[in-house]
Amino acid sequence: MHEDVDWILENCQVWAIVGLSDNPSRAAHGVARFLQQRGKKIVPVHPSAETVHGEQGYPTLADVPFPVDVVDVFRRSEDAGQFADEAVAIGAKAVWFQLGVVDDAAYTRTREARLHMVMDVCPAIEWRSR
DSSP states (O other): OHHHHHHHHHHOOEEEEETOOSOTTSHHHHHHHHHHHTTOEEEEEOTTOOOBTTBOOBSSGGGOOSOOSEEEEOSOHHHHHHHHHHHHHHTOSEEEEOTTOOOHHHHHHHHHTTOEEEOSOOHHHHHHTO
16 A cells, blocks of 8 residues: 555645535645645535635536546545545546545455555655655
8 A cells, every 4th residue: 555655645746635625624624735735736526616725626526627636535434435436437546535534345446447546544644754
């Protein structure tokens, strides 16, 4: 899994962040800011399609009108698999399930589709430990 973490952090520039809203008390808000400060383009994906950190939001991954490198999922484990499947459908290169988000079946499907994938990991923590 560490190879996938390194590959994603080094090669993925456009991060669609599922569950990102303009609520600063949510973990996704801080992680998105962290990624943005390190030169990554963030794309909020939330049903309310809010603009977050100056970036236009979209209600679903399918609504994002440009290529996405990685789909970063801030949702409960029982809901996360659908976003891994959507990441495959939109042609993303990778899927990142945040801390506490685990779905072994989604992991298997995503890897079989030849995407990079990590689960139960935070990019901000991983970046700092490099």
